Amino acid sequence: MIGVYLLGTLSIAIILFFSRKKILVYSLAGLFLLLQSVFTIYSCMQYGNTELIYFTYDSLGVILLITLSIIAIPAFIHSYLYIENHKEDPQARAIYLTSMVMLVMAISAGYLSNHIAVTWIFTEITTLSASALIYHHRNKLALEGTWKYVFICAISITFIFIGILFLSLSLQHAGSDDLSFSNLLAKRAELNPVWLRMAFLFIFTGFTAKLGLVPMFTAGIDAKDKAPAPAGALFATVLMNLGFVGIFRFYIIIANTPLLHWAQLVVGSAAFLSLFVSTVYMLKVKNIKRMFAYSGIEHMGIVMLGVAAGGIGYYAAVLHIILHAFVKSSLFFQFNQLYNVFLDKSIYHLGNYFKYNPTGAMVLLLGFISATAMPPSGLFVSEFLIFKSLFDAGQIILLIVVLLLLTMIIWAFGKNIFKVLFVPAVGFDDSNVPKINPWESVSQFILLALAVYLGLNPPAIFVQMLKDSVHLLPM
Amino acid sequence: MIHVLLITFIITLFYMAIANRMMTYIKVLALQGVILFFVVFLQLNKIDTLNLIFILLETIVFKSLAVPIFLGYLLKRNNITREAEPFLPNFVSLVITTFIVVITILISNTIKDDNLDKIFFVVALSTLFFGLYLIATRRKIITHVMGYMVIENGVFVLSLAIGNEMPMLVNLGIMLDIFASVLILGIFLNKIGDVFKDVDVDQLSNLKDY
Numbered sequence: 274m275i276g277v278y279l280l281g282t283l284s285i286a287i288i289l290f291f292s293r294k295k296i297l298v299y300s301l302a303g304l305f306l307l308l309q310s311v312f313t314i315y316s317c318m319q320y321g322n323t324e325l326i327y328f329t330y331d332s333l334g335v336i337l338l339i340t341l342s343i344i345a346i347p348a349f350i351h352s353y354l355y356i357e358n359h360k361e362d363p364q365a366r367a368i369y370l371t372s373m374v375m376l377v378m379a380i381s382a383g384y385l386s387n388h389i390a391v392t393w394i395f396t397e398i399t400t401l402s403a404s405a406l407i408y409h410h411r412n413k414l415a416l417e418g419t420w421k422y423v424f425i426c427a428i429s430i431t432f433i434f435i436g437i438l439f440l441s442l443s444l445q446h447a448g449s450d451d452l453s454f455s456n457l458l459a460k461r462a463e464l465n466p467v468w469l470r471m472a473f474l475f476i477f478t479g480f481t482a483k484l485g486l487v488p489m490f491t492a493g494i495d496a497k498d499k500a501p502a503p504a505g506a507l508f509a510t511v512l513m514n515l516g517f518v519g520i521f522r523f524y525i526i527i528a529n530t531p532l533l534h535w536a537q538l539v540v541g542s543a544a545f546l547s548l549f550v551s552t553v554y555m556l557k558v559k560n561i562k563r564m565f566a567y568s569g570i571e572h573m574g575i576v577m578l579g580v581a582a583g584g585i586g587y588y589a590a591v592l593h594i595i596l597h598a599f600v601k602s603s604l605f606f607q608f609n610q611l612y613n614v615f616l617d618k619s620i621y622h623l624g625n626y627f628k629y630n631p632t633g634a635m636v637l638l639l640g641f642i643s644a645t646a647m648p649p650s651g652l653f654v655s656e657f658l659i660f661k662s663l664f665d666a667g668q669i670i671l672l673i674v675v676l677l678l679l680t681m682i683i684w685a686f687g688k689n690i691f692k693v694l695f696v697p698a699v700g701f702d703d704s705n706v707p708k709i710n711p712w713e714s715v716s717q718f719i720l721l722a723l724a725v726y727l728g729l730n731p732p733a734i735f736v737q738m739l740k741d742s743v744h745l746l747p748m
Numbered sequence: 749m750i751h752v753l754l755i756t757f758i759i760t761l762f763y764m765a766i767a768n769r770m771m772t773y774i775k776v777l778a779l780q781g782v783i784l785f786f787v788v789f790l791q792l793n794k795i796d797t798l799n800l801i802f803i804l805l806e807t808i809v810f811k812s813l814a815v816p817i818f819l820g821y822l823l824k825r826n827n828i829t830r831e832a833e834p835f836l837p838n839f840v841s842l843v844i845t846t847f848i849v850v851i852t853i854l855i856s857n858t859i860k861d862d863n864l865d866k867i868f869f870v871v872a873l874s875t876l877f878f879g880l881y882l883i884a885t886r887r888k889i890i891t892h893v894m895g896y897m898v899i900e901n902g903v904f905v906l907s908l909a910i911g912n913e914m915p916m917l918v919n920l921g922i923m924l925d926i927f928a929s930v931l932i933l934g935i936f937l938n939k940i941g942d943v944f945k946d947v948d949v950d951q952l953s954n955l956k957d958y
Contacts, residue, residue: 390920397924401931417952420889427896427928431903434924435876438906441917445863445910467859495955 275324275385278312282378290371293363298370302349305374309381313342316385327453329387332741333591337384337518340595341511343723344602345377347716351503351606354713358613369409369501375402376507383515388453389440389476392519393433396483399512400426406504407496418499425492429482433519436475443468457526458745466532473527473536477520477543484516485566485573487546497566497605502612505562506605509569510598517576517594524580525745533747541581545671547574552678555685560618561611564689565604568644571682572597572652578675579659586662587743592728593655597644599724600652603717604640607633610709611693615701620689624698632711634694639721641690645683651728750790754871757783757905758849761878764898765845766838769830770823773894774816780901781812791908792918799919806922807904810929815897818933822890833887844881849874868909875902889952893932900925 282305289301316330316338323329352373356366376399383395400423408419441452447463449456457464482489493513497505520540527536551571558564576593579586610633615623627634643650663672727735757780764776785807792800822828834841852873856866879899883892907921 390917393920394923397927401927404931414954417955420952421955423932424892424896427932428899430924430928431899434921435903435906437920438903438910438917442861442863442910465861467861498955 274312274315274319275328275382278308279378279382281308282374286371286374286378289374290367292367295363298363298366299353302353302370302374305377306346306349309342309345309377312381313338323387327388327391328382328385329455330385331387332738333518333521334385336591336595336735336738336742337511337514338381340514340598341377341380341384344507344511344598344720347606347720348503348507348602349373350716351506351609351713352501355501355503355609358609365409365411368405369504372402372405373504373507376406376504376512380507380511380515384518387455389437389457389519389523390452392522393430393437396433396480396515396519397430399483399515400430403496403500403504403508403512407500409501409504410499415499418495422492422496425489426482429479429489431479432475433479436472436477436479439468439475440472443472454522454526458529461526461529464530466530469527469530469532470535473523473532474539476523477539480516480519481543482516483512484520484577485513485547485570486516486577487543487550490547490550490570494563494566494570497569498560498563502562502605502608505566505608506602509566509605510602513569513573514594514598517573520577521580521591528583528746537581537583540577541671544574544577544581545675547571547577548675548678552681552685555682559620561620561623561689561693562605562608562618564620564686565601565608568682568686569597569601571679572601572644575656575659575675578671579655579662582659582662582666582668583746584662584665584748585658586666587746587748588739589655589658589662591739591742592731593652593659596651596655596724596728599720599727600640600643600650603636603720604644606717606720607636607640607714610713611637613709614706615698620692622698622701623693624696624701626694629703629706630709632714633709636714636717636721637690638694640717641686643721643724645686649725649729651724651726654728750787751867753783753787753790754867754905757787757871758874761849761875761898762842762845764882765841765878768832768838770828770832770888770890771820771830773832773891774819774823777819777894777897777901778812778816780898781807781810781815784811784901784904787905787908803918803922806925810926811897811901815929815933819890819894822933828888828890832891835885835887841885845878848877848881852877863910865909868905872902872906872909875899875905878902896932897929900929 285301285305289298292298292301316335319330320335321330356369379395379398379402383392386392386395404419404423407422408415437452441450443465444450444452444460446465447460449460478488482492485493493508497508500508524536527533547570551567551574554567555564558567576590579590579593610630611626612618614629617623626637643652646652646656660672760776760780764773767773767776785804788803788807792803852870856869876899879895879902882895882898886892903921904925907918910917
């Protein structure tokens with residue numbers, strides 16, 4: 274089936290690229306969504322099986338694939354609204370939709386691959402399709418964003434490759450050359466620790482470009498800022514999750530070797546630095562889209578702190594990236610409506626949003642509450658569990674500093690959001706503000722509600738899948 | 749013989765550190781491709797002919813013909829001035845490059861491994877770090893691309909070091925090489941030349957947070 278999916282998507286993408294007729298383009302996008310949904314359902318039924326040697330429907334892959342498919346549907350709906358609103362010419366529309374299809378395909382395949390080189394290849398394809406999306410506006414700033422993204426991603430992809438080379442050196446000591454995750458895990462006792470360390474450092478650094486962690490987070494911020502918001506929503510959520518998958522699958526191996534403590538130190542310090550950096554930028558940033566992007570860096574910092582702390586932290590980390598994906602994508606989808614009202618991204622020029630679009634303002638308010646992990650939000654549960662794991666690991670001082678940083682982030686986030694919602698913008702001429710259809714916000718409410726539901730009252734099967742995805746880690 | 753070639757490769761790095769003109773960089777990149785060709789020819793004698801032809805095509809046709817010709821074409825088309833305009837004086841560059849090589853030799857001396865040829869490791873690692881250094885200290889965007897090409901060459905040497913056991917990895921590396929280079933060179937450097945008239949990194953600083 275995954276072969277059918279990959280080939281089907283590829284042919285849809287090729288036809289999309291050359292088609293200029295409106296009805297054909299949108300029906301092809303619809304066809305892709307259908308294929309994606311069918312594939313997702315199929316992967317749930319094939320749970321635990323392996324296909325085409327390199328793809329396994331394991332719990333982590335399947336659960337993230339479901340998240341991706343749920344987010345992909347509103348992403349395409351909002352892309353449709355975006356394209357129609359901006360009256361894009363047929364060529365730009367075709368390139369945009371082709372890149373979206375390729376991006377979703379590459380992320381899906383990256384989630385499911387059980388071989389580090391295959392994950393690497395699909396990560397490379399995401400760079401290609403993402404760069405086409407960032408360059409969508411064809412202007413100077415978009416070009417700058419694209420150039421930075423492509424260059425940093427090219428370097429980090431090279432880093433991952435170097436990591437894979439070191440990993441294969443490490444594996445040669447075990448007398449094997451199969452780089453699949455299961456074989457690595459089976460041979461973990463014989464891996465050469467020196468090369469394993471080097472491999473982990475390089476692979477971790479490489480994947481941080483996608484995950485959005487110190488040191489390679491910078492390019493992702495520009496990408497989320499310059500890409501159209503529906504594409505930005507994918508970059509800020511499911512693409513980050515692909516980086517998480519890359520690191521997490523390798524972390525499972527290294528956690529089962531004596532290097533666990535060292536790896537915790539590496540991951541933990543990168544996570545803490547990310548939190549620190551995102552706090553600094555959140556306090557300064559004046560562009561609301563970049564603020565959402567920095568909030569993503571903060572959340573990934575929290576997630577990796579959970580991974581570093583271990584124990585219940587593993588479970589909470591996987592839960593957190595899923596809930597974060599729902600919340601952050603709904604905020605990004607809301608951004609386009611906000612932009613249609615004010616035609617500006619700077620917080621100085623936004624204000625009194627409740628007056629112009631009450632439904633959208635509700636999304637922004639609820640999204641803020643969810644993203645800062647205040648109690649009704651599902652993120653509260655996962656963040657609480659991560660703090661608990663830090664407490665269990667005896668990292669009290671770290672926990673206190675993290676909580677202080679989070680307080681500053683909530684303050685900065687809240688200050689900006691409430692300014693946008695309630696304080697009138699200086700010099701804003703509201704005589705020809707367009708009327709926003711409230712139905713456009715339905716998908717955003719659904720995503721936010723899903724995050725609350727999965728956090729507060731998770732179905733048993735969801736909990737079981739989360740537990741399965743971390744069961745290989747030493748508790 | 750391989751060792752002589754690899755040492756020549758290191759010397760090209762030193763030459764690159766003090767080179768002034770853009771054309772010199774391009775010629776050195778082409779020379780590196782040729783050196784890699786001979787290294788492959790001597791090193792990978794155990795793998796099958798088809799793979800060997802593939803690798804040789806990549807080193808000679810891609811690394812030492814296609815990329816240099818295209819870079820030269822870009823230089824002409826965008827009227828890029830022929831000075832490299834480093835941030836640091838050449839003497840300091842030379843000292844830092846020497847430092848990089850010495851450090852990698854010291855690092856590789858601490859590692860005891862029979863599966864790895866040490867001289868390959870030293871060359872690969874110093875090429876890698878030198879590429880990063882080149883990116884950090886040159887003003888033009890096109891020199892950043894050249895720095896990236898140097899990094900790619902370093903990775904290529906590294907994959908050769910273990911390629912006899914795993915030809916699949918060498919092929920993967922070649923794929924990365926071609927894919928990323930085409931992406932960077934073909935699409936974006938072309939576009940950047942059209943949009944930004946004088947191609948300097950200073951012009952790429954409009955995306956910021958305040």
